[in-house]
Amino acid sequence: MMGEIHNYHRFYALLKQLPGADKETLVSSFTDRRTTHLHEMTAKEYNAMCASLEEQTGWKGKVRKKRSLCLKLMQQAGVDTTDWQRINDFCRHPKIAGKAFARLSLADLDTLQTKLRTIIRKGGLKPHPMAQEQNNATTFIYFPMGTIAES
Numbered sequence: 001m002m003g004e005i006h007n008y009h010r011f012y013a014l015l016k017q018l019p020g021a022d023k024e025t026l027v028s029s030f031t032d033r034r035t036t037h038l039h040e041m042t043a044k045e046y047n048a049m050c051a052s053l054e055e056q057t058g059w060k061g062k063v064r065k066k067r068s069l070c071l072k073l074m075q076q077a078g079v080d081t082t083d084w085q086r087i088n089d090f091c092r093h094p095k096i097a098g099k100a101f102a103r104l105s106l107a108d109l110d111t112l113q114t115k116l117r118t119i120i121r122k123g124g125l126k127p128h129p130m131a132q133e134q135n136n137a138t139t140f141i142y143f144p145m146g147t148i149a150e151s
Contacts, residue, residue, distance in 0.1 A: 004043045011038065011046070013105070014053040026053075066109040067101070073116035078125035 015021055024036035030049040031041055038046070054060050075081045079090050084101075091097040097104055097112050104112060119125065 005038075005041070005046050008038050010050050011053070014050060014057055014059060017057040017059070018053065062106060063109070066106060066113070067104075070101075070104075070109055070112050070116065073113060073120065076124070077116055077119045078127075 015023060015026075023038075026049060027038060027041060028034075028036050030045050030052075035041065041049070071081050071087070074087065074090065080086045088100045088102075091101045091104065091112070092099060096115060097108055099108070
């Protein structure tokens with residue numbers, strides 16, 4: 001199971017929120033003093049450590065609050081918040097956030113709030129004119145016999 005985790009962003013983001021915390025001490029305590037290196041932790045140990053740090057920092061509560069506020073602001077701006085595909089499509093737009101809603105960090109959610117408030121202040125999202133629907137009916141042109149000159 002060692003080496004299963006390749007990205008330690010979750011841990012380092014949580015470590016930043018704990019001033020005075022020591023990486024080696026944390027890793028050692030969650031591996032029963034077996035190692036002080038993140039890459040030598042099992043996935044189970046790593047996830048348990050991150051879950052504990054999230055609980056200590058209150059990270060989940062902060063994210064939940066900010067996501068809720070962003071969804072409320074999206075609704076006020078005119079985004080259909082009952083459809084996750086539309087929410088993600090809106091957030092993926094490069095001028096909005098550039099990534100799916102679930103992938104937004106706390107800083108990204110703060111930036112999104114600012115953008116949404118600006119959109120609301122300017123009148124919300126404008127509906128795009130729908131492309132003219134193509135008529136699937138076949139058009140027949142009637143030419144009575146003898147009216148077309150034969151060449």
